Amino acid sequence: MMSKRFSNWASLSPWSIISFSLQTLKTMVNNGYAMIPIVYTGWQQGFSSPWMIIAIVSVIIAIFTFAIAQWAQYRYRLIDAKLGIKQGILFKSAHEIPLNKIQNVRLEQPLYFRPLGLFSLVVETAGSKKDEAVLSAINYRQAMQLKKQLFQRSAATTNGINVQELSQTDSINNHGVVVRKSLKDLLFFGLYQNNLFWLSIISGSILGQLDWSKVGQSPLAVDALDWYQNNIATSLLNELLFGLLALVSLYLLLSLISITSAVLKYHPYQLSLRHNTLHRTGGLLAKQQDALVLARVQLIRFEQPIIGRIIKLWTVNFKQVQGTEVEQMAKRHMLIPSMSQQQIAETLPQLTGLSSNASALPTHYNGIYFGWFWRRALLPVVISIIALLVAGPNPFTELLWLGSMVFVIGLYLKYRQWGYHLQGDDLWIHTGVLGQSWQLISLKKVQHVCISQTLGQKKKQLATLYIGLASGEQKIPYFPIEDARLIAETALSLTKHDHTNWI
Template sequence: MDKQPNSAAIGSTSLTDKLPTQDDWQVLSPVAILYFAVGVFKHLFGNIIYLIPALAVSYKSMLEHPYIWFPSILTAFALLLLFAFVSFKLYRYRLTDNNIEIRSGIFSKKHLNLPFSRVQNVKIEQPIYYRFSGHACLQLDTAGAAKNEAKLVAIKLHFAEQLKTRIQGQAQTDATDVNQDNLTANTTDRLNTTVTNQGKQEKVLNQRQLSDLIIHGITSNRIWIFLGGMAPFYDNIFESISEWLTTLGIDFTGLFSLQTHSLLEVGLYALSLTMLVMLVLVSFSVIGAIVSFYGYTLSKLDDKYIRRSGLFTKHEVSMSLSRLQMIVQKQDWLDVILKRINLNFEQSNSFGKNQSSSATSNKIIVPSIKPDECQALIDDAYPNNSLHTLIFNDGFEPISKRFIFRNIVYLLTPIWLLATYNTLIDDKLMISALVSALFIALCALVFLRWKRWGVARDEQFVYIRKGLIGIDYYCFPTYKLQQTQFKQNLLMKKRQLASVKFVLASGSFKVPLISQTLAYEMIDVGLYQVESSQKSWM
């Protein structure tokens, strides 16, 4: 039998105190009920896209028969609260000197035992509804499967900070205990640094202002996803807007009538309406950027990067430099025009298909920074990198022009010829012209894709360039490679071409149709670096 849970003991634990023993099972604060309720609501809201067709069909019935739907909504709300309460009652956790155990689950019981040495990333989240009570959530991520992640919810903020420091220190110590007899001077220094971290101050590397977040919201806008999700409601939306404008004395239908207005006037009305809708949708994206990155600060404490941000929910993500797998410099087409860059510091992720949101967020994002700020951060992480020089001098090796020939001649042209032939037989000249215009646009995109793709390397790093209208750069140390693949079919072999795939703990990247000599060279050098380097990839 487990001992009676003791929630008070945990809250008073200090960093120098001994962690609770194996018998000390802990319960969460009652405010955790709110966290579980919000979690269920987020899950349902995140999957509402699948319910849009059903809602589009039945929402009129819901309005006409509220006496049927209103009790159903109340029942669903009651079930949500019941689920949150039961989840809170069944949640237990305990800590030892080296690991954390968590018991949870209603229908499927879970018992997680996570050693601190396997913890890759420690995050602290403080939702807005926890700020008044001083509680927070502690997320522990691993480099393994998403199911091995742990999350402590509704613990005191000061204890979350203490536990984060304790886990990070223990993880570094455990990682070196296996080779204790062969410790190098650098490793000893790193252990000493872990002990003295608390007395040092963080160095602020970058901060984002409100204007930067507005730019990020504009450049990262994904209005097409929103418009696609709203497609079933278009008729009803336009009908409602038309009725509302009619009550204001505006004839919405008459504005677009060619019988009362010229073609130029109708075109101007349509353009104005489109711009207004775009402005509203962009404003949603801007608000989302502000909510996610408000108060953004990127700082560094010894070899740890720490990111803090969030308007309603405050997030704190820390990442050791040794766990950094690669740096990604991203630019969409608006970023290129405004000369802004989104910089990602990426570490290991889970390769499973059913990853949780936390498993896929093992990166530090620096939104909408200027090129000089971006390069300063890259140089801080990888002092000997040549990315700036390669970009400035266009030092990337392009992929073969066979990429253009293969995609246009073998793939797009047969489809275009078949579609054009069928439309001309039926005398559909307009459709035939549209098909030809689409074919030309796709050919242009293929050319841009070829133009963007390139690869380069130096003694320590591999650099990959890719993109379409925007452009992305990837930079990673060669010794971080987990696997390389060399692919070559008969046609490629005849032309001495090959494709290379680089696999890292943070993901994989394929570079198609480069010279066979360069492919072998990059693989040989990469494998040599992995075998000869004494550095750990984690």
């Protein structure tokens, strides 16, 4: 029975104004990174101090006022197996979330709520790219009661059992810890998962505002150039070693951001299994408790970037319905970092609630046909040849040749790593360029299949297979039609008489 305590419309604690304020500020920062060069330029030219103070105070007051208005209009309740939410200031909205459509219920404790002993309860549903509901500033007892009612009921509905049966089987299933990660593991994770995209945008904008002629004439730059000429430029070998060392040092320096983020977000990392549900805990600044029903996993991705390939470590990601997977755009946190191939083989058999029966990463895969590569590599090479014949050797044609060669090499590396491996009722798809990744697909989760053939593919008995999952579409191009039909028929035979909810 649904608790009567949450059946009436309730408001959040006034402390949630803090959360609303910071969320508004975060939205402004996320959408305002392009203003950094303008602010930097203005700072260099000198802002008017009184107007600067007035602008800052006005923004703070506006954010705080908007947060108070959000808190005053926010209401929630649990009734008739639905979570109701009312919110909005100028444009009010009211929506109800069926509990059996809830994908995840996440408990977080941001740093600013820790002294108060308060938490935020985050609800995610299928088909939404953002959190469906966030109940801020609730105490631990209330948060756990809400989480139990929301998550266990939705999990039980998905698996075709009721809450009472779920609690009865709780003692049978594994309560133990599946994976623990030390501080060292998280340091390695931050190192090989380093994403420099946003840092390059921000730093590039700022560096573009610098007067490099003045920088080059500074005493420090002159001394550094003299030292380089006297000690490094004496031989080509010294220059190559110095360049390599500089690149490695720069990568390590920039990785400090990624490493710090990984430690603050995940340490101390612990993943446990309880009644076929994964529970992850961790976080230094913001403590988090994430839960994921294994039956809802649509695809498992094993990623190994180029640095991870060197140190032989993988990241395991559990993907759900597209738009709500637990680790999307660095927002969700249901992944397993720094996994060796042996650790993966030890962990997979413990995840008995998965639709997949795989117990280890494959050791080989069947590659795609060479025609996929040359059909795509031919055009840039032809364009480069035509440009060279028409314009002759010049900086433009040389740059065009260089660009086409880099493109062709990258395309070839991608072709070499694109393959597949059928293992019983599971399908593995291998992709990559410098790094590599495996996608594990349980054919029981396939929603649709499509076999496509061009005229050229028909002549060579090849095809492209499209596999539709709730987590997104996967494809295998230019491979034998017999294998495509085998995979498609296996998926259709498994799902033909299976009426289990994919989600």
